[in-house]
Amino acid sequence: MEEFMNNMAPLIWPKHERISFCYAERKIGKGCDAKEGNPFGPFWDSFEIDFVKSEIFGPDLHYLSHANSKVSWAKYKGNDWPVLAFVGPPSVFPVEEENTHLQEYLVWNNKIESQALEIISNLPKGRFVGIHLRNGIDWVRACEHIDESRGLFSSPQCTGYRNEHGRLTPEVCLPSTHTIIHQVIQRVKLINATSVYVASDHNHLYHELSFALGKYGTTVHRSSHDSPHVDLAVLGKSNLFIGNCVSSFSAFVKRERDVKGLTSNFWAFPEPVKNLEDHNEL
Secondary structure, three states, X not given: OHHHXXXXXHHHOOHHHOEEXXXXXOOOOOOOOOOOOOOHHHHHHXXXXXXXEEEEOOOOOOOOOOOXXXXXXXXXXXXXXXXXXXXXXXXXXXXXXXXXXXXXXXXXXXXXXXXXXXXXXXXOOOOEEXXXXXXXXXXHHHHOOHHHOOOOOOOHHHHOOOOOOXXXXXXXXXXXXXXXXXXXXXXXXXXXXXXXXXXXXXXXXXXXXXXXXXXXXXXXXXXXXXXXXXXXXXXXXXXXXXXXOOOHHHHXXXXXXXXHOOOEEEOXXXXXXXXXXXXXXX
């Protein structure tokens, strides 16, 4: 993006022609209002981008996943519209089932790739388990709505797009510390891992995991780069990954690993099978 803004934008996207695209007005009378709120405003400001007007393409024109969209979008010819700047991604959320394979075309740039490989090279020699913990206050509140919906955010990655693989539970969305430690120990023993790499938006459970894994000689690590992209790259290369079923961050990792044929697991999913004794008592 920096290279584009510095070298190409002055030629093909001058300041007086910068138009933001959106499906519908975000606020009545304000068009796309592309820079309102976070992360929208800070993102565009970081590249010193201001928009002169809005281009609302809905409701007759849909995102690319809809039938006949390619023909409809042809009205925005490259000669007249060299840059299409969308307020949000021109796709539906979560990623549709037929589009998950597109992950194979995403490649980390040299900077992210080298930082990820450096982190992995500094881990103890041997296999490592990569885990993602989503536990910020915003996530805690989001998980409160689990019982109201059959699916939430990226949950189809484990429950299936038709819930054919299982049901979503509060524990799957926000696993307890007990569940996390128990599952990590299981996976560490399964692949004889020498280390665990943790990515988190809030609490890495560093001390809890270190204490629990100490008797196995397994160490716990996190990135010093404070970069979610580096975390994604490292998790994608782990020998075994445990992610959050509902999180789109975890979903990114899983899609990359699916393309590479690598193993991915989820917290508290599938649900443990109850003992036969429990059924006999009923």
